[in-house]
Amino acid sequence: MTKGLSLQDVCIAKGGKKLLEVDHHIDPGAVLTLMGPSGVGKSTLLSFVTGTLVPEFNATGQVILNDRAITTLAPQDRRVGILFQDDLLFPHLSVGANLAFGLKPGGNRAARDAKIADALSEVGLDGFADRDPATLSGGQKARVSLMRMLLSEPEALLLDEPFSRLDTALRAQVRDMVFSRAKERDLPVLMVTHDHADAETAGGHTIHLKA
Amino acid sequence: MIGSPATASHNNPMPARRVLPALPALTLLVMLGPVAAGLYGTVLPAFGHLPALGQTGPNLDAFRAVLAWPGFVTAARLSLTTGLIATAISLVIVVLVTAGWSGTRAFRVLERLLSPLLSVPHAAAAFGLAFLIAPSGWVARGLSPWLTGWDRPPDVLIVQDPMGLAMTLGLIAKEVPFLLLMTLAALAQADAQRSATLAQALGYGRMTGWLKTVFPRIYAQIRLPVYVTLAYAMSVVDVALILGPTTPSTLAVQVVKWMGEPELTMRLQAAAGALMQLGLVLGALGVWRLGEFALGRLGMRWVHSGQRMAGDRWLAPAALGVGALSALAVLLGIGVLAIWSVAAQWQFPHALPDAFTLRSWNRHSMGMRAALWETGVIAVCVTILAVVLTIGCLEAEQRYGLRLTKRGIWLLYLPLLIPQVAFLPGLQILFLSAGADMGRGPVMMAHLIFVLPYVFLSFADPYRAWDTRYGTIATALGARPDGVLWRVRLPMLLRPLLTAMAVGVAVSVGQYLPTLLIGGGRVATLTTEALALVSGGDRRAIGVYGLMQTAAALVPFALALLIPTLVWRNRQGLRHD
Numbered sequence: 001m002t003k004g005l006s007l008q009d010v011c012i013a014k015g016g017k018k019l020l021e022v023d024h025h026i027d028p029g030a031v032l033t034l035m036g037p038s039g040v041g042k043s044t045l046l047s048f049v050t051g052t053l054v055p056e057f058n059a060t061g062q063v064i065l066n067d068r069a070i071t072t073l074a075p076q077d078r079r080v081g082i083l084f085q086d087d088l089l090f091p092h093l094s095v096g097a098n099l100a101f102g103l104k105p106g107g108n109r110a111a112r113d114a115k116i117a118d119a120l121s122e123v124g125l126d127g128f129a130d131r132d133p134a135t136l137s138g139g140q141k142a143r144v145s146l147m148r149m150l151l152s153e154p155e156a157l158l159l160d161e162p163f164s165r166l167d168t169a170l171r172a173q174v175r176d177m178v179f180s181r182a183k184e185r186d187l188p189v190l191m192v193t194h195d196h197a198d199a200e201t202a203g204g205h206t207i208h209l210k211a
Numbered sequence: 212m213i214g215s216p217a218t219a220s221h222n223n224p225m226p227a228r229r230v231l232p233a234l235p236a237l238t239l240l241v242m243l244g245p246v247a248a249g250l251y252g253t254v255l256p257a258f259g260h261l262p263a264l265g266q267t268g269p270n271l272d273a274f275r276a277v278l279a280w281p282g283f284v285t286a287a288r289l290s291l292t293t294g295l296i297a298t299a300i301s302l303v304i305v306v307l308v309t310a311g312w313s314g315t316r317a318f319r320v321l322e323r324l325l326s327p328l329l330s331v332p333h334a335a336a337a338f339g340l341a342f343l344i345a346p347s348g349w350v351a352r353g354l355s356p357w358l359t360g361w362d363r364p365p366d367v368l369i370v371q372d373p374m375g376l377a378m379t380l381g382l383i384a385k386e387v388p389f390l391l392l393m394t395l396a397a398l399a400q401a402d403a404q405r406s407a408t409l410a411q412a413l414g415y416g417r418m419t420g421w422l423k424t425v426f427p428r429i430y431a432q433i434r435l436p437v438y439v440t441l442a443y444a445m446s447v448v449d450v451a452l453i454l455g456p457t458t459p460s461t462l463a464v465q466v467v468k469w470m471g472e473p474e475l476t477m478r479l480q481a482a483a484g485a486l487m488q489l490g491l492v493l494g495a496l497g498v499w500r501l502g503e504f505a506l507g508r509l510g511m512r513w514v515h516s517g518q519r520m521a522g523d524r525w526l527a528p529a530a531l532g533v534g535a536l537s538a539l540a541v542l543l544g545i546g547v548l549a550i551w552s553v554a555a556q557w558q559f560p561h562a563l564p565d566a567f568t569l570r571s572w573n574r575h576s577m578g579m580r581a582a583l584w585e586t587g588v589i590a591v592c593v594t595i596l597a598v599v600l601t602i603g604c605l606e607a608e609q610r611y612g613l614r615l616t617k618r619g620i621w622l623l624y625l626p627l628l629i630p631q632v633a634f635l636p637g638l639q640i641l642f643l644s645a646g647a648d649m650g651r652g653p654v655m656m657a658h659l660i661f662v663l664p665y666v667f668l669s670f671a672d673p674y675r676a677w678d679t680r681y682g683t684i685a686t687a688l689g690a691r692p693d694g695v696l697w698r699v700r701l702p703m704l705l706r707p708l709l710t711a712m713a714v715g716v717a718v719s720v721g722q723y724l725p726t727l728l729i730g731g732g733r734v735a736t737l738t739t740e741a742l743a744l745v746s747g748g749d750r751r752a753i754g755v756y757g758l759m760q761t762a763a764a765l766v767p768f769a770l771a772l773l774i775p776t777l778v779w780r781n782r783q784g785l786r787h788d
Contacts, residue, residue: 052683055612075686076694082687084680091784092702101698102688134783152688 003028003066005049005156005188010061012041012048019057020045020209026156026188031179031202034192036209042192046158049190050082051075065188066155081154081187083162083178087141089133095120095144096129102148119147123177139170146178150185157182159191163198175201234603235613239622241600242663245638245656246626252637252644257482263644264475273483282459289461290491293375294445295499297382302437304383305390308534309429310421311527313398313407322395324538328388330713330764331541332721334741335757337381337453339544341370342551342750344377347559349547355560364559371456378455382444384537390433390440396672397432401425416523423514427507434503435620439627441499442492446630449723449738452745462488463632470636470728481636489633496628545761552754571751578740579759586720586736586763589651593658594715597666601711602701604667605674610692623667626660635728642729649731657725658718666715673707674700703785705778709771717764737763 005026012019019041026032034042041057048059052075063071070078089098099116107115113129120128123143133141142162149157162178163171179202182189191202199206255261259268277283312318343349347364355361370377403425410420430437446463455461460468462484469481513521551557552571554564572579607613615622638657642649677700685695701708723738730739741756779785 047683050683050687052679052686074691075683076689076691078687079689080687082683084684086680088678088680088684090681090685090699090703092699092705092779092782094781101685101690104689132781132783148688149684154687 002064003186004030005190006062006064007045007049007190008062008064010045010048010059010063012044013058013060014041014044014056022207023061024205024207026190026204028186028188029183031182031189031191031204033199033202033204033206034190034209035194035196035199035206038194040209042209043160046082046160046190046192049078049156049158050080051078079153079155080158081149081152081156082158082160083145083149085161085164087133087138087145089136089141089145089148091134093133094129095125095131095133095136098133098144099129099148099151102151104151104153115151119151120144123147138166139174142166142170142174143177146174146181150181154187157187157189159189159193161193161195162191164194172197172201231603231607232611232613234600235607235615238600238604238663241656242626242660243622245660246629246634248641249634249636249638250629252639252641253482253485253634254637255482256479256637256640257486259479261479261640261644264478266476266479273479274487276480277484277487280465282465283462286459286462286465287487287491289375289456289459290445290463290488291495293379293382293451293455293461294441294492295495297379297386297444298437298441298499300379301383301386301390301440304387304530304534304537305394306422306426306429307418307526307530309391309394309398310426311418311523312531313421314404317531321391321534321538324542325388325392325395326768327765328538328541329392330717330761330768331385331545332717332738332760332764333381333385333447334449334453334721334723334738335548335761336385336541336544337450338741338753338757339546339548340381340384340540341377341454342547342754343540343544344380345370349543349562352560352562361560370454373456373458375456375461378451378461380540381450381454382447384540385450386440386444387534387537388541390436393433393436394429397429398425400432401428403429414519416520418523418527419519419521422521423510427510430503435624435628438496438499439624441495442628442630445492445495446488446632448632449742452742462491463630466632466636467724467727470639478636478640482640485633485636488630492630492633545758548754548757548761550754551750552758554751554754571755575752575755578735579737579755582735582737582740582756583759583763585651585734586738586760589655589658589726589734589736590716590719590763593655593662593719594666594712596655596659597663597715598670598708598712600663601667601670602674602696605671606692606696609679623664627664631661631724635724639728639731642731649729649733651730651734654726654730654734657729658722661722661725662715662718665718666711669714670704670707670711673704677704706771706775706785709774710768713767713771716767720760720764 007022007024009023011021022045024032034045036042044053044057047053049063051073053059062069065078065080070080090101093101096116099119100112103112103115116129120126123146125140125143128140128144133144136144159178163175166174175198179189189202191198193199256266257273259266259270259272308318308321341348345351346367346369351359351361351364406424407417407421410424411417415423448463448467451461451464455464459465466481466484466488469477469484550564553567553569555566555568555570557564635657642653647653681699681703682695685699690698721738723742726734726736726739737756737760741753741760744753744756775785
């Protein structure tokens with residue numbers, strides 16, 4: 001059994017024009033970084049992995065996650081977590097309800113509330129469950145967003161320029177948190193970024209894409 | 212007109228659903244099916260074929276009968292002149308006001324008045340205007356006797372004047388807010404502000420620069436709504452009954468009169484008249500299109516001339532004044548309806564009644580409550596149906612790529628472009644021939660034809676503008692497509708959803724002809740009851756019904772503002788949508 005996330009002969013095209021090709025295996029706890037100018041299809045590759053590719057694009061190849069071929073699965077069955085540059089906390093739900101949305105089903109109310117409280121406390125946000133996400137600072141939102149994703153127990157983690165909206169001081173802090181949580185949980189990480197510091201901190205293999 | 216399902220099935224595996232992919236087709240069917248059936252049911256009797264009455268054509272007797280009607284030429288001309296003039300003036304007001312004032316504080320005030328102005332039903336606005344400008348109306352009272360010297364209402368025909376001027380004014384007052392709303396939606400998509408700023412930097416006046424750079428883009432976007440306005444204004448029945456001339460009335464009104472004759476063979480004549488009305492509208496649309504070409508040519512020459520100012524200094528304020536006046540006419544009209552509904556004795560030229568009383572409300576409370584109930588049941592059921600179909604279409608578009616093409620948008624506008632009076636008589640004749648029971652159900656079906664396009668047009672933009680990354684996140688967290696819709700997308704879109712529902716209710720409340728013709732006279736809504744009061748001229752009763760009609764359309768808009776504010780009072784992220 002091969003653990004990790006494998007992109008096998010993945011090729012993304014738009015209207016017959018090839019945008020990018022990737023063939024790479026990401027070990028559990030390792031990071032693959034994709035760098036390159038906008039418009040080369042970096043984010044499109046991520047949407048191919050999550051299963052939300054828009055019809056204008058065509059993709060071929062296989063994505064294997066922990067021995068499961070996920071390309072033919074429905075997006076919600078793939079167990080691939082993703083973080084975007086915006087926190088995208090659901091604005092109509094409280095912080096706690098956002099986390100509950102992510103938390104896998106099962107367990108009674110008290111057990112679920114306890115897990116949510118633990119998750120909040122893990123990122124230093126004790127007692128934030130009833131807060132309106134709009135009242136949180138940028139760093140706090142990023143932390144809630146990360147925990148929401150981790151509570152769904154994904155088997156791989158995709159990062160779509162996840163730190164680019166944060167200011168420099170905050171960026172390093174959030175970046176360290178994300179990478180350390182991923183490593184703890186042995187998650188293979190696929191990251192798309194513009195920022196060389198992101199790639200250096202990640203420490204894994206980097207693919208440079210050309211326009 | 213619907214694109215084939217996206218070929219992304221390999222990338223985007225979705226569980227097969229039986230209902231959802233069929234919804235776009237079903238929606239088109241419930242919207243266009245009755246239109247097609249109604250036209251079919253109009254064409255046959257118009258050419259003398261109505262086996263239910265023992266008539267087997269084809270022949271041209273019905274058309275001959277219409278042409279032999281002494282009022283025909285006048286009625287047809289009235290339809291053309293009132294429709295074309297009302298549409299042209301409304302468009303000019305909207306364009307000049309937007310050109311001269313968009314982005315200013317005055318424009319924002321007008322914007323804020325839009326929703327209430329739009330929701331006022333045509334009939335109520337027309338009654339209000341009549342009560343303002345009639346010889347014994349508020350305007351004459353305000354100017355008498357100190358300016359006019361009148362101590363009794365002058366004996367002139369202002370409302371229902373033979374030229375149809377009052378009717379044209381009434382149409383303008385209601386079409387200006389509609390076209391302004393459409394223009395605002397188009398402005399949001401065109402890169403208007405930068406073009407206008409650039410033109411001003413080149414020394415163009417605010418209005419001239421806007422007309423030369425932004426207007427062509429805007430007009431391309433609002434062309435269909437303009438056509439809808441023209442078709443509507445030419446064939447409207449309720450406004451024409453209230454404000455239009457009577458001897459003869461417009462062709463559309465005459466068709467409805469023929470439909471109401473006890474002699475059933477008159478339906479043949481009505482059907483022929485309806486087809487001729489359709490021909491008039493199509494002809495006028497053709498003339499309008501030619502006018503577009505001609506104005507486009509002239510406009511190009513004007514652009515080439517490099518002229519920097521074209522009366523910006525007086526034209527823009529004048530347009531704003533006229534626009535404000537038309538808004539004021541509707542609002543004051545509703546005010547005067549309200550006063551009449553509680554007026555005891557009210558002598559001319561007193562500006563206010565001598566005493567106030569609830570007698571009119573008490574006298575009409577039984578009938579009014581029954582009509583309010585009927586109106587509410589129909590409006591709520593139809594709106595819920597329309598919203599379900601709209602959300603289904605938009606979800607099918609999202610999940611399967613079943614998207615209306617640019618040409619397909621025409622299909623949405625079709626029920627609004629074909630005059631009601633052209634196909635509703637045919638629909639009624641079909642119902643009668645089939646021996647079907649007329650009543651609330653068929654009336655709902657008829658309302659749905661007109662409610663659906665408005666609900667769809669109102670909800671589609673906010674629905675499509677929603678950030679789909681929320682959907683990606685929710686899916687990555689394990690939510691199924693239905694879960695994304697119900698737990699994330701619709702709650703986040705609560706405000707535009709309720710607004711679309713308010714639009715739907717307002718459209719349904721205002722429907723006169725479908726209720727009258729398809730209800731077979733057995734469905735009494737606030738609108739049909741109000742229109743039934745025209746000939747009696749009981750101003751207090753009209754005040755009561757007109758005001759209730761307005762309230763039935765306006766209250767949902769207030770709720771659409773209030774409910775999201777209450778539900779999301781602790782959610783700042785949803786406050787400014």
